[in-house]
Amino acid sequence: MKINYSEKIPNNVNLSSDRRLQRALERWQPGYLKWWDELGPEKSTGHEVYLRTAVSVEKEGWAHFDYVKMPDYRWGIFLTPSDSDRTINFGIHKGQPAWQEVPGEYRSELRRLIVTQGDTEPASVEQQRLLGKTCPSLYDLRNLFQVNVEEGRHLWAMVYLLQGYFGRDGREEAEAMLERHSGDPDKPRILEAFNEETPDWLSYFMFTYFTDRDGNFQLGSLAESGFDPLSRTCRFMLTEEAHHMFVGETGVGRIVQRACDLMKDHKTENTGATDGVRQYGGIDLETIQKYLNFHFSVSTDLFGQELSTNAATYYNTGIKGRFGETKINDDHLLHDSSYSILELNSEKIVNTEVPALNAVNERLRDDYIKDCDLGVRRWNKIIEDAGIDFRLKLPHRAFHRGIGQFSEIQTDPEGEIITQSEWDRRHSEWMPSQQDQAYVQSLMQPVTEPGKIAGWIAPPRGKINRHPFEYEFVRFN
């Protein structure tokens, strides 16, 4: 289906035939644009950015590139085309036709999931709004903006569902998305990780690698939903989310690369903060590990409690599945199966079998951790190729947790339980200290000349739509 650009709100959902929804969205749009103006990327409205815009949801056509002023970006509503025979794949409604309308009995659960997911989209734009001022290159600035406009579009996607399927409550929730703001003392974003600042580009790349990956797994589970419009929306969002994680993975990889290059160039084997690459303006591997520890642990929290009634209900009622549900070989009911999780048992971390239905969150977290590890291996390949005896590593899932049973204890990155006083004494060995943050912050000087790049990060290998790194990806007006 072609996207209808003749309308105010581009879409492939035949919006023009639904006057009520169209009017609701048109009423919401000015508020959105105002929000973008106030809390989107700072002082960017005049920039012409070489952006990808979806022009069709078909495989070949969803990436169309051109210079765009961000406020003019065609935020629209695109769903993966419907498969009229789609059935629900799991839970008690398994085998029944997917719902085209919200079932009344699951209205509030579906709404809560969509609101929680939707709230993260504008949140990350808000968190990243100052990064444009310190970009390491035009290539990275363009990628930041690309991520930002797409997060904005993902908000549109969730708002479409709220406005289109949830009546007055949905409209109120859509308004509330623009009223909550990241870090706002009065109306913060719903999830804590989205109220943290993204103060520098190392944090940004870590965020897009770890936290956007959480989003990817959440969207993946929602893409399995029995509520078809949600499923179709999420499936299309996933195609864009992949790019955000790519930005994170390559961004961290390029910082690692630069650290390795500097070590080789200056013939130092020191991977730490002193007497190592910091002398030459790079970010040392140990500091990268600390940032990794922080971002991995707060992102791990986003999966919620290890044992969750809500998650069990969502699964059983066909609202939210597991990641890759249809590829899993089991009964897709989970009424009688168990799942092995790590549990805190009288101050030891042990394996325990629990009802699989209640462990759906934990299973998703397991999938997530496995996926996170793949990128870490690729970063380690860079280090290995440079002949450096150092490896990055994901910390234990019990490390530095704020949610779930492990939030009651402190552990070191290996998962060994330690006392609070030991944590207080040693946490700066494992987490970015104020000095580390100040150092990274001191590197954040803008580089905006085409083809130039900051000294703490290596240039990218890849191209954007066949344009090399030297291309003028952003024109300042």
Add this chain to the structure above:
Amino acid sequence: MIEFNTHPDKYQHWTIDFDCPIATLKLKVNEDGGLHSGYKLKLNSYDLGVDIELHDAVQRLRFEHPEIKAVVLTSAMDKVFCAGANIKMLGLSTHAHKVNFCKFTNETRNSIEDASRFSGQTYITAINGTAAGGGYELALASEYIMLVDDGSSTVSLPEVPLLAVLPGTGGLTRIVDKRKVRRDHADYFCTITEGIRGKRAENWKLIDELVPRSKFEQKVEERAIEFANKSSRPTDAKGIALNPLNRKIEENRITYDHVSVEYERQSGIVNLTIHAPDGDLPTDLESIHAAGANYWPLAMARELDDAIMHLSFNELELGTWVFRTQGEADQITIIDQTLIRHQEHWLVREIILNIKRVFKRLDLASRSLVTLIEPGSCFAGTLLELVFAADRSYMLDGTFEGGNEVPAMLRSTEMNFGPLPMCNELTRLQTRFLNDPENVENVRAEIGKDLDAVFADELGLVTFIPDDIDWEDEVRIAVEERASFSPDALTGMEASLRFAGPETLETKIFGRLTAWQNWIFQRPNAVGEQGALKLYGTGKQAGFDKKRV
């Protein structure tokens, strides 16, 4: 055995911060601190143990802290105020425990309202996160509800859609009766799991004030001070310590200083005897204060309260409670006169209010209550209420053969004519004589005088007055016969007969708890294999029998 005595030093779930004239009661439930095993008290959900601490705190704030004029109820958890009663706990509990639990929590909520209304210690609630079910009901017991306007904190009563039961702590009654929320708004509110937040919660009167997150603490303090400024409590008085009860529990007996309890397990009977004090009694405020928790009317009431709670929860099969008194009626008369003379004083006021609450708890007990009036007894004034609280009373006409005691007498004091109302806000005498209100005046005309059995019978104060020939058989047969009836039918019958007269918030709450909630608690739609309460937390969906009854 469930223990009702505790102390702030032992609290696991609550902390009290004092910032005179404001106290803040903060809830942070210890997940692993449940009264029984098998559940974790997540998200500030509670079980009976949490409420026992709350009950203790409310009592201590009244007696130990006259300087506290407003109490703020809030949570020490981030984003969660209170998730209500723990559902896993309810699922694992017997029906009897569920009912007792609901009743006890209701009595605690009522005592909170009693403190706001009569003690000059006003409760306000600062909802700083999600308040669901019993969590919101806790807020409803306070006089003023403040909700943080953070875009996500909600109040909710999700029992119907989530659990197929009713809010068990007066929620339905309080929203329409106390807060006067419109019934259609209430209907909508009670059928959504996610609750209502922000402006709509305020517009619908579910809360009193919506406050931005950054100003929350400051506003709460301001409001608390405003309520404190209206208080009738003294500023410079010293409280009295509620010392631990002197109690000895044996297999078939509990002994306190002024109350003794003996079981006849075979016949399901408990004999409760209240002993009047000997010797000189304090009559001025200074010596009352010096006596503190040892002052008889306070000590006796605390002991009786403990006995009632203990028997209600721990001795389910002892279905008939038989009350007796022993001692000098003159002593009780002196005490009553002293209390009435100083009733405006904060401490004496608290002592009277406490007696009132204990007797209310007795009215609500799901046990048959029988009072026996024998020679040597002292059914005067405060203790005369035990005659009126009973389902039936027997007064010996004359003396037992060969005994040299004087015949039993009844004596009324001012305490029988106002300070100790029932849940229906009438005195027990008014409730007794609904048919003939003038008879209350006839009794009053005899105030302070000893009334023998024949006169007491004539005034309608006792049920039967057997003489010593019939006494033993009459009493024995009555008690034995009662023990043979269905306990359920008896409880229902007694509760229906005890609360004649007007409905009040409290009678409605308890009446509906008994009738509706307890019925629904038994139904397969809630507790059957496919019931919503049974399946909650498993993720499985309840199956309902769709027939309306």
